[in-house]
Amino acid sequence: MKDDEYKGYYCLLIAILCNLNAAEASTMYEYGPDHPLCRKILKKKVRKPSIKKLKESEMAAAMKALLDQGYSQDAVSEAFQCFPSTVRRRVRKLTERKETNDRSEIDCRNI
Incomplete structure (x- = not known):
């Protein structure tokens, strides 16, 4: 339960700092910025x-x-x-x- 709460906080921070929506921030949190999908998200912005x-x-x-x-x-x-x-x-x-x-x-x- 506590891990899910922290995940939400981290996703919110990622969304704010990187100007992403919630789904993109969650993907960034799950895979990290070096993952090809995350690179694609950041490149398409x-x-x-x-x-x-x-x-x-x-x-x-x-x-x-x-x-x-x-x-x-x-x-x-x-x-x-x-x-x-x-x-x-x-x-x-x-x-x-x-x-x-x-x-x-x-x-x-x-x-």
């Missing part, structure tokens, strides 16, 4: 200090670029410190804008 300075449209383009590179929506949302639904919504709006612009260009060419 995206941290960009200049994110706060971006405009919403620039942020959406950066989110789409990260998704295109293979990052998950959860990883992108953690990087931008927002919810995954925000990532989906901004990327959807960005693609809708591009599709609308593409359609208007096609219509203008046909005239």
Whole structure:
């Protein structure tokens, strides 16, 4: 019982210090930082200090670029410190804008 309590404390510390979620912190605690899975977790974490300075449209383009590179929506949302639904919504709006612009260009060419 006492060991489980300490495990929780250690996982909480790992989560806070490494900016991980609970599942990732538990994995880090179980296997250690040198384990290939833990290295992958730490490598996939995206941290960009200049994110706060971006405009919403620039942020959406950066989110789409990260998704295109293979990052998950959860990883992108953690990087931008927002919810995954925000990532989906901004990327959807960005693609809708591009599709609308593409359609208007096609219509203008046909005239």
